Amino acid sequence: MSPQSRELSGITPSGALTLGNYLGALRRFTEHQDDAFYFVANLHALTTDHHPEQLRRATLSTAALFIAAGLDPERATVFLQSDVPAHVELSYLLESTAHLGELSRMIQFKQKGGRPGTRASLFTYPCLMAADILLYDATDVPVGGDQSQHLELARDLAIRFNTLYGRTFVVPRLAPAAFTTRVRDLADPTTKMSKSAPADAPGVIRMLDDPDTISRKVRRAVTDSDGELRYDPDVKPGIANLAEILAALTAGTPEQVLDSVSGYGALKQLCTDVVIAELEPVRRRHQELFADPAELLGMLAVGAARARTVADAVVTRARAAIGVVSAVGASGVADPPAGYHAVHTVKRLPPS
Missing domain, CATH: 3.40.50.620 (HUPs)
Structure with missing residues (x-):
């Protein structure tokens, strides 16, 4: 080994x-x-x-x-x-x-x-x-x-x-x-996005969600009210979560993502488009495999x-x-130990 x-x-x-x-x-x-x-x-x-x-x-x-x-x-x-x-x-x-x-x-x-x-x-x-x-x-x-x-x-x-x-x-x-x-829950960015969440959880994007469902969930994602595009996971967890998702899917950084958009609406739209583009081919292939x-x-x-x-x-x-002993060999039947010779005996029944 x-x-x-x-x-x-x-x-x-x-x-x-x-x-x-x-x-x-x-x-x-x-x-x-x-x-x-x-x-x-x-x-x-x-x-x-x-x-x-x-x-x-x-x-x-x-x-x-x-x-x-x-x-x-x-x-x-x-x-x-x-x-x-x-x-x-x-x-x-x-x-x-x-x-x-x-x-x-x-x-x-x-x-x-x-x-x-x-x-x-x-x-x-x-x-x-x-x-x-x-x-x-x-x-x-x-x-x-x-x-x-x-x-x-x-x-x-x-x-x-x-x-x-x-x-x-x-x-x-x-x-x-x-x-x-x-990835954190879109409706509650203080918790992770969990597959054990209820099926209708509004903040959980499932891999098999259709584009309309993904768009609706991202559109309703929690952000904040100050309107400032700034990467700060502690103070602005909703914005940070969307930026981190985009960064993971585009091989950029959250800061780069936020610099590329003009506001919260644009951030959500970009996140929607990128997530759908990534997951839709996976969903279609899954449907093929699952159907047959x-x-x-x-x-x-x-x-x-x-x-x-x-x-x-x-x-x-x-x-x-x-220390577990096995009497069964690879053939699935019991293999006698080396040197063992079977002795056949006949038990004679008393006369009736």
Whole structure:
């Protein structure tokens, strides 16, 4: 086992993906896709109440957006988390390595756990996320600030496992560029644009919004009343948010964006035009894949097979290190130990 430069990331299909997901994740994926692993983390969506059919649709829609946004399955490994059983198996081995206090301090559990009906998986899913990260010997893991705690846990578990049972896992690092694009809610620029927001949230631009919907949301974006075009995220978060979105899409700076427009109306119109131009081709490609999913499912099947080859080798390494014995060989049937000779005996029944 030797560390190699390899990026890995996943997105949970807990809601329709947003402009924030595109700028902060998907577009970055397309820029770092050689020998990279990108997956739809559908098992993580089971930690809270959900409708099975909606989850199935959201899973395939998210996968379609991966491809529509520019991921090339011949360059990157694109797959569904649930198609690689090693994720679940390694998760249990890491649950057997993690400490109760570590999991109880995780942000998601502190915010949502402890209530009646809380699912046990909400408590243990950081171990599944750690398994996601460690299964592919990845060196770089791009995560947003709200997920950095999970990467720290993955690092801690990898180091502890390596110390207790021998060097088994590559200890990953956070990819610094993951923090570059933070898109905020247009209606409340003090909060991030979240895919878990209600479907009709006025300040959330979804990747599948049509041009009219995008235009309406940007037109109604919160700004301020002083009319001054100045980049100041603390004092003028609404203006700063629009400028940052445009800067991310035009490879400029927020200051350059604001210098190029004459007023708030012009800023919103420019933002509308640029966002639509960026997302409309993605939306059309998604519609093609989703209308006839055979092509999409074929690409995901190829990705899953490639992912299993890597993940199975890592989980086998972890099983051996932690002391799990296997009597089943690669053929799927029990292989006798070396030197074993079967002895056939016949049990004679007493006469009736």
